Amino acid sequence: MHPFPPLDMLVPRHIQKIEPYIPSRPDDVLRQMFGCPTIYRLNNNENALGPSPEAIRAIQAVRPEQAAIYPSGDAWHLRQRLAERFHLPPDSFIVGNGANEVIAFVIKAFCQEGDNIITTDRTFAVYEWVAEFSGYEARLVPLTADYSFDDEGMLAAVDARTKIIFLCNPNNPTGTYWNEERLRRFLDRVDGRQIVVVDEAYGEFVAKSDFPNGMELLREYPNLLVFRTFSKMFALAALRIGFLAGQEKIVDVVRRTCVVYSVNSFAQQAAIGALKDADLQIERTRRMVQEARQVLCEELRRLNLPYIAGEGNYVVIRLPMSDTLAYRKLMAQGLMVRSMTGFRFPNHIRVTLATVPVMEKLAAGLARIIA
Amino acid sequence: MSGRQAVELTLPIQAEFLPVATACVEQTAQAYGMGRVETMHLMLAVEEVLSFLAARLSGGYHLLKLHCRNGRYYMEVVCRFPSNVLPVGAFNITSTVSADDEQSLAEMGLLLAARTADHLAVSAKNDDMEIRFVKNRQYPALPTIPASVAMQGSLRIAEPAPELIKQFAARVAGKYERQAPAYFQSPGKVADMVASGDYGVSLVTDGKNNIMAGIFWRNGKQMAEAAGPYVFCAEADAAVQAVEGCLQKLARTSVLCLVVQQPTPDMPAGYFEPLAQDGSVLYRQLAEDNGILVYAHPIFADYLTDGYRNLFLPRDIRQVENQGEKQSLHSAFAVRMDRPAGRVVMESIWAGEDALAVVGQHIQALRQEGFREIYFHLDTGVPEQALLSPALSVNGFKPAWIVPWGGEGDILVLAHREEESC
Ligand SMILES: Cc1ncc(COP(=O)(O)O)c(C=O)c1O
Numbered sequence: 001m002h003p004f005p006p007l008d009m010l011v012p013r014h015i016q017k018i019e020p021y022i023p024s025r026p027d028d029v030l031r032q033m034f035g036c037p038t039i040y041r042l043n044n045n046e047n048a049l050g051p052s053p054e055a056i057r058a059i060q061a062v063r064p065e066q067a068a069i070y071p072s073g074d075a076w077h078l079r080q081r082l083a084e085r086f087h088l089p090p091d092s093f094i095v096g097n098g099a100n101e102v103i104a105f106v107i108k109a110f111c112q113e114g115d116n117i118i119t120t121d122r123t124f125a126v127y128e129w130v131a132e133f134s135g136y137e138a139r140l141v142p143l144t145a146d147y148s149f150d151d152e153g154m155l156a157a158v159d160a161r162t163k164i165i166f167l168c169n170p171n172n173p174t175g176t177y178w179n180e181e182r183l184r185r186f187l188d189r190v191d192g193r194q195i196v197v198v199d200e201a202y203g204e205f206v207a208k209s210d211f212p213n214g215m216e217l218l219r220e221y222p223n224l225l226v227f228r229t230f231s232k233m234f235a236l237a238a239l240r241i242g243f244l245a246g247q248e249k250i251v252d253v254v255r256r257t258c259v260v261y262s263v264n265s266f267a268q269q270a271a272i273g274a275l276k277d278a279d280l281q282i283e284r285t286r287r288m289v290q291e292a293r294q295v296l297c298e299e300l301r302r303l304n305l306p307y308i309a310g311e312g313n314y315v316v317i318r319l320p321m322s323d324t325l326a327y328r329k330l331m332a333q334g335l336m337v338r339s340m341t342g343f344r345f346p347n348h349i350r351v352t353l354a355t356v357p358v359m360e361k362l363a364a365g366l367a368r369i370i371a
Numbered sequence: 372m373s374g375r376q377a378v379e380l381t382l383p384i385q386a387e388f389l390p391v392a393t394a395c396v397e398q399t400a401q402a403y404g405m406g407r408v409e410t411m412h413l414m415l416a417v418e419e420v421l422s423f424l425a426a427r428l429s430g431g432y433h434l435l436k437l438h439c440r441n442g443r444y445y446m447e448v449v450c451r452f453p454s455n456v457l458p459v460g461a462f463n464i465t466s467t468v469s470a471d472d473e474q475s476l477a478e479m480g481l482l483l484a485a486r487t488a489d490h491l492a493v494s495a496k497n498d499d500m501e502i503r504f505v506k507n508r509q510y511p512a513l514p515t516i517p518a519s520v521a522m523q524g525s526l527r528i529a530e531p532a533p534e535l536i537k538q539f540a541a542r543v544a545g546k547y548e549r550q551a552p553a554y555f556q557s558p559g560k561v562a563d564m565v566a567s568g569d570y571g572v573s574l575v576t577d578g579k580n581n582i583m584a585g586i587f588w589r590n591g592k593q594m595a596e597a598a599g600p601y602v603f604c605a606e607a608d609a610a611v612q613a614v615e616g617c618l619q620k621l622a623r624t625s626v627l628c629l630v631v632q633q634p635t636p637d638m639p640a641g642y643f644e645p646l647a648q649d650g651s652v653l654y655r656q657l658a659e660d661n662g663i664l665v666y667a668h669p670i671f672a673d674y675l676t677d678g679y680r681n682l683f684l685p686r687d688i689r690q691v692e693n694q695g696e697k698q699s700l701h702s703a704f705a706v707r708m709d710r711p712a713g714r715v716v717m718e719s720i721w722a723g724e725d726a727l728a729v730v731g732q733h734i735q736a737l738r739q740e741g742f743r744e745i746y747f748h749l750d751t752g753v754p755e756q757a758l759l760s761p762a763l764s765v766n767g768f769k770p771a772w773i774v775p776w777g778g779e780g781d782i783l784v785l786a787h788r789e790e791e792s793c
Contacts, residue, residue, distance in 0.1 A: 004497070019625040025661050033662035033685040125623065320641045324656035328683040331661075341657050346618040347641065 014135040036334035043338040047235035048354035052281035058273025073260035097262040099229040099242030108257040110163040119166040127166040147174035175310020180212035202312040204233035234274040239267035292353035299363035329369040376441040399439040412487040444563040510557035515545030524578015533562040573616030584609035602637040627776040646772040665751035668760035674770040702726040714744040726762035745787040752780025
């Protein structure tokens with residue numbers, strides 16, 4: 001046998017420290033392991049309604065022969081449609097293999113050794129992960145007592161090596177958001193010195209009139225980048241497609257680091273379809289989420305379980321037991337939730353708001369495990 | 372710092388080179404600032420290990436790598452050599468120089484080395500064997516701080532600065548005395564343990580920087596082990612904050628499982644699950660468990676089945692048994708001895724036909740050495756280990772608890788109680 005490579009020397013220190021992310025197993029494997037006949041996936045904030053009629057039509061129109069041909073390397077047609085929808089030039093968009101991929105593009109574009117990014121302790125983990133496995137420091141500014149992003153704390157954490165500030169609006173998992181006034185005040189104080197990313201992965205779920213539309217702020221703030229995804233509201237998570245928007249000059253910098261051809265043709269076609277009846281999809285999904293939130297919260301009050309229910313299609317629930325134990329007990333009943341220890345919320349779970357019958361099943365499952 | 376102060380020496384495994392090895396250890400210990408007595412003990416231990424190896428070698432030219440590391444609160448010496456230089460059984464601490472030698476077990480080389488070191492471990496890594504021993508640095512024991520203090524202002528999680536860690540240790544020693552691990556008697560040592568990165572601490576203070584609560588843990592790759600929580604005020608929330616602080620620090624690290632042996636009565640309810648029936652061992656997973664395949668011999672299969680059901684752990688138990696197939700002749704066991712605690716943990720390196728006898732010799736030798744607690748960690752993720760079950764059971768080992776994700780799979784902890792020894 002050939003000698004094993006000297007990993008201590010080949011693998012950089014910051015990679016040695018990192019743990020790989022372990023995704024959940026496929027349903028058939030989980031059903032067998034937990035001995036449950038069906039699994040309700042309430043762990044990834046997917047949209048229970050499925051893709052919109054136009055998106056489904058676009059997927060059905062896919063011809064198998066197309067598989068032989070490379071996709072449009074820069075999602076040309078999709079960018080034209082995005083430009084029309086958001087009244088921005090096509091070159092102000094970069095489409096990625098999920099919003100996750102564009103997070104990596106942005107960090108790669110602006111950070112070098114010794115730089116840092118700013119995020120918070122209890123938010124979507126990918127900003128922190130990508131920074132750390134790329135060898136940059138992720139500064140975690142704790143959320144405030146009411147679970148919102150701490151503007152003062154984040155500004156205080158900025159130093160000469162800070163390149164990017166990540167805001168998740170509304171925040172995953174707390175559902176809190178900054179209104180337009182607060183976001184503007186923050187952007188004014190950053191005053192263009194750092195890149196500010198506003199991740200609006202769940203933006204389409206918010207109906208509040210004071211919720212800022214990042215796309216409209218782009219013209220005024222040249223250091224702003226906005227993330228959106230087709231995974232959540234548009235229910236195309238399996239196809240992996242998301243995008244960023246910003247002023248062309250900044251986007252041009254990010255484009256230097258992006259992987260061309262990473263977004264496949266079918267995803268691009270489905271996303272174009274999804275934009276056609278986007279308003280219908282948003283309207284019907286918001287209705288489902290609203291109803292689910294109402295039903296679930298009522299049940300939670302009845303069960304005496306504290307919860308954090310803000311915007312977005314998810315609710316965080318505080319349990320009188322370890323969340324990882326609750327995960328296993330709920331899985332045994334076919335209810336898959338997200339345990340929140342990994343989000344630094346021990347003894348909390350996050351559940352996706354889905355249809356009312358499923359919310360009722362979840363409430364019954366919770367009642368059983370706390371009995 | 373520990374990595375940067377490492378010293379490595381390669382030398383032939385021959386008696387003539389003994390003084391070279393001891394001189395290296397001596398000089399390095401001095402450079403690390405170890406005391407005279409500890410240095411002497413390390414020299415004695417390396418001498419025993421090398422003479423043991425040299426005596427066992429049947430000739431030929433073999434190299435040994437001697438690796439010294441400054442662990443801040445201890446010095447570590449690792450002797451590493453290719454595992455094929457010695458026959459399998461020779462790695463057992465009970466192996467004697469000559470097979471029919473009737474000399475007392477007490478004269479065996481590695482056991483002698485273990486007498487002067489604080490920890491000694493024999494283990495296999497890839498194609499190498501390692502004999503690793505550790506000598507703790509001596510620290511002055513300092514006056515303890517009175518147990519409770521009046522709380523001023525509100526509770527908050529504090530950054531563990533060395534001064535706070537020392538205050539914490541002194542308070543723990545003052546209030547919990549012998550119920551807390553002995554290292555709390557030496558606050559400087561506790562500060563060094565945290566600074567080394569081997570240990571972590573979550574501290575809760577009041578508005579005047581007085582320690583109100585804390586929990587202390589040893590970081591591991593997949594498993595961390597905590598002590599506490601220790602509480603110095605009447606506020607129930609203090610322990611909760613300390614525990615949550617610990618969980619938040621361990622979240623998003625490689626640690627999957629946090630174990631607390633002998634938790635204090637101040638442990639808040641609802642954060643941990645009991646592993647041992649009497650509540651003396653608690654644990655909590657830090658990540659979602661989606662199940663694994665584990666291997667068990669029929670002897671322990673029922674215990675595992677019941678245990679997994681009680682813990683709500685999804686496990687696919689595959690039963691394995693020797694069905695007359697030929698096994699390798701010799702077994703070898705890794706032993707981790709913690710002399711100050713009087714505790715030994717045995718693990719399997721190779722399972723072989725002589726397991727029954729070799730396990731028996733280990734128990735006898737370890738009892739003679741005065742070890743009161745003997746545990747065997749059986750890794751359910753490794754099918755060959757399940758085959759050892761009969762030899763362990765016959766020698767008096769009984770299932771005590773399961774540590775989920777403690778090894779390749781879960782660890783079935785078997786305990787050997789003194790009264791059961793032959
Ligand atoms: C806040 C946030 N941003 C981005 C993403 C990534 O979405 P995708 O990569 O599926 O587009 C997610 C998905 O969970 C998210 O919660």
